[in-house]
Amino acid sequence: MKDININEKIRAKEVRLIDENGKQLGIFPTSEAIRLARERDLDLVEISPKAEPPVCKIMDFGKYKYQLAKKAQEAKKKQTVIQVKEIKLGLKIEQHDLAFKINHIRDFLSEGNKVKVVIMFKGREIFHVDMGEKLAQKIIDSIKDVGNLENRQKFDGRNIVMVFAPL
Known part of the structure; x- marks a missing residue:
């Protein structure tokens, strides 16, 4: 979770943008994508930084962090340690x-x-x-x-x- 770039921390000039409903909006300049996210009171979160251009999604970052933590906790719960x-x-x-x-x-x-x-x-x-x-x-x-x-x-x-x- 510490390597997730949001809003101004995204260094790419252009990003492939996905809205909060999962619909692809296309390729936008990063500044325009951040502006669209701010208009909706949400964050621009870099989902796939290795893609060309990087894939970013408009979402609530706090909620996204919480969901990632929950997934990690569930995965840890499912791991059984055989002694x-x-x-x-x-x-x-x-x-x-x-x-x-x-x-x-x-x-x-x-x-x-x-x-x-x-x-x-x-x-x-x-x-x-x-x-x-x-x-x-x-x-x-x-x-x-x-x-x-x-x-x-x-x-x-x-x-x-x-x-x-x-x-």
């Missing part, structure tokens, strides 16, 4: 704790967020990769109805990493 939530768990997690973590994963997915699940191997647990894969499969099976696996489970150092996306 990636992370859940870490160890290989020797108890059944109740696992159920608790799975409920958290389900909540995050139902809110529309992605979830990164990290199964960490500590010490000699790294020799029991098969147990980690069983745990990963158990998690995958228990949240099939609210999310799907976006990245297949992969090893990242001493961790198994999976990313789930909401359905």
Whole structure:
């Protein structure tokens, strides 16, 4: 909005003029277009400065600014920010704790967020990769109805990493 030229700030010698009803009036000298706008108690607003000649419209600039702000606000409202939530768990997690973590994963997915699940191997647990894969499969099976696996489970150092996306 800060780069919109109005009235005397319009530098072009000639402008293509549109009246307040959207009807094209033709090409006018800028001074004549400003005079026409002032006669109607309105402003001459440069709509398309890159056109040849620039397109200007006779309108109430305050109202135009308000409409632009409203459009920007609506666009911002429609933008949804998808966050990636992370859940870490160890290989020797108890059944109740696992159920608790799975409920958290389900909540995050139902809110529309992605979830990164990290199964960490500590010490000699790294020799029991098969147990980690069983745990990963158990998690995958228990949240099939609210999310799907976006990245297949992969090893990242001493961790198994999976990313789930909401359905």
